[in-house]
Amino acid sequence: MTVAEDLGGDAPAETGAVARIPSASARTAPELKMTARSCDVFYGDNHAIKNVDVDILDNTVTAFIGPSGCGKSTFLRCLNRMNDTIDICRVTGELTLDGEDIYDAKVDPVQLRARVGMVFQKPNPFPKSIYDNVAYGPRIHGLVRNKADLDDVVEQSLRRASLWGEVSDRLDQPGTGLSGGQQQRLCIARAIATAPEVLLMDEPCSALDPIATARVEELIHELRENYSIVIVTHSMQQAARVSQKTAFFHLGHLVEYDDTTKIFTNPHDKRTQDYITGRIG
Amino acid sequence: MGPHIVSAFDSDLQLLNRKIAEMGGLAEEQLSSALKAIAQRDVELAAEVVKGDKKLDEMEMEIEEAAIRTLALRQPVATDLRDTVAALKVASTLERIGDLSKSIARVADILSQHRPLLVVAPVVRMGRQVLGQLSEVLDAYTSRDTPLAVSVWRRDVEVDVTYNSLFREILTYMMEDPRTIGVCSQLMFVAKNLERIGDHSTFIAEMTYYIVEGEQLGDDRPKGDPIDADIAVDMPD
Structure with a gap:
């Protein structure tokens, strides 16, 4: 018996955030989800991102690779306006989500971040219970109407993050008490609880052991059914394993963007070739 | 292309x-x-050729081990990956060329028990042509010389033409003197083996192209006509 039936009321389709996730069967040719055109980013006088054009496809994992300081994380943070919090940061050019300019004055960055979720390099659970970590987003965005709906969202998000089995009997324990890999999956559960359309992941596995990494990669693979995922990673093998599209950044430029298979078998640009094969450029 | 940061990979x-x-x-x-x-x-x-083939078998295994170790430990990508995979395939191609050479050498036993035959000369001539193709394609592979590889690849059609005319020549020889049928059919195998070595050489050309260009050379290699089915009709009654 589902929670909704238990309450004797709501039809399942209206149970809130999770039900809004589009079905996987919609996957034919991936559609354009986000675009960047002539995007430049400045930190004060420092020109960090130079004239980047890129398309982020729906139901696709896009990997951003490149050496440290090449601007891949900076660019990732433009996609949900995380750079707004940095005073000296200035973003120009056009960035759209479903064709709408995300830097338009009418757009509320908080609402935008509910649609474009983010997972960071270091697991950063709130100093709250496991339950509250996941429930936080749906609560502040008013995505659920009652406790039963919220329970449902929390359970489903934890299940999708393949953490439910490990924490279902201790949801009231602090999230910070979990292992590193579990914390990162908790953060992923928290990010998907608001049913975002795009999930940005900034080196989500760099602090994890190989088994936890494999779990997260498997999760990324499953999440692709419903989301558009952008992942920044220093592990080229990881980019090759999880993504369908790869973008190579170098010194603030987007050097090459192509199918992942193409990038890793026969890249077009010599700089890409040197980077992925581990050569001195 | 520059050296790898990890020099052991180089x-x-x-x-x-x-x-x-x-x-x-x-x-x-x-x-x-x-x-x-x-x-x-x-x-x-x-007999030396037959013995020497063992060395080729050993080398193939050594290369296979080295390539697999590189794949496992270095996870090569792009040109490095093509280099490693091509090495695997070329090693097994060379091993097969060795086997064919061994079969050719064995025919010397049969020839030595027979009076000298004029038709051996054109077979050896075809062999020199094939050997030339093999040497050139190995040079092309070693120096990653795509134009040379493609030129060898195109010239395989000439080997096919030689093979077809040699086939007819040996057949005529047999018809003229049925006592040579046994030894001549061995020469036909030699010709066939040489033709196969020619094909293997074109494969090495294809691998050279693949390493450099990252794409397959394609399937439209010029080929000689198949041996006519009407040959049997020419047989005397």
Whole structure:
């Protein structure tokens, strides 16, 4: 018996955030989800991102690779306006989500971040219970109407993050008490609880052991059914394993963007070739 | 292209290429000796070729091990990956060329028990043509010379033409003197084996192209006509 039936009321389709996730069967040719055109980013006088054009496809994992300081994380943070919090940061050019300019004055960055979720390099659970970590987003965005709906969202998000089995009997324990890999999956559960359309992941596995990494990669693979995922990673093998599209950044430029298979078998640009094969450029 | 940051990776790839070069040289030598053995009806030389084939088998295994180790430990991508995979495939191609050379050398035994035949000369001539193709394609592979590889690849059609005319020549020889049928059919196998070595050489050309360009050379290689089915009709009653 589902929670909704238990309450004797709501039809399942209206149970809130999770039900809004589009079905996987919609996957034919991936559609354009986000675009960047002539995007430049400045930190004060420092020109960090130079004239980047890129398309982020729906139901696709896009990997951003490149050496440290090449601007891949900076660019990732433009996609949900995380750079707004940095005073000296200035973003120009056009960035759209479903064709709408995300830097338009009418757009509320908080609402935008509910649609474009983010997972960071270091697991950063709130100093709250496991339950509250996941429930936080749906609560502040008013995505659920009652406790039963919220329970449902929390359970489903934890299940999708393949953490439910490990924490279902201790949801009231602090999230910070979990292992590193579990914390990162908790953060992923928290990010998907608001049913975002795009999930940005900034080196989500760099602090994890190989088994936890494999779990997260498997999760990324499953999440692709419903989301558009952008992942920044220093592990080229990881980019090759999880993504369908790869973008190579170098010194603030987007050097090459192509199918992942193409990038890793026969890249077009010599700089890409040197980077992925581990050569001195 | 610059060196790898991890220099041991460069050493691994260099080792693979050096071994391929060495194995290629040995395969050329085997074919050359096999041809000499049948031209001069030299049974001892033929026995050496048969013995020498073991060395090629060993080298193939060494290259296979080295390539698999590189794949497992270095996870090569792009040009490094193509280099490593091509080394694997070329090594097994060279091993097969060795086997064919061994079969050719064995015919020297049969030839030595027979009076000298005029038709051996054109077979050896075809062998020299094939040996030339093999040497050139190995040079192309070692120096990653795509134009040379493509030129060898295109010229395989000439080997096919030689094979077809040689086939007719041997057949005529047999018809003229049925006592030579046994030995001539062995020569036909030699011609067929040489034609196969020609095909293997074009495969090495394809691998050279693949390493450099990252794409397959394609399937539209010019090929000689198949041997006519009407040959049987010409047989005397």
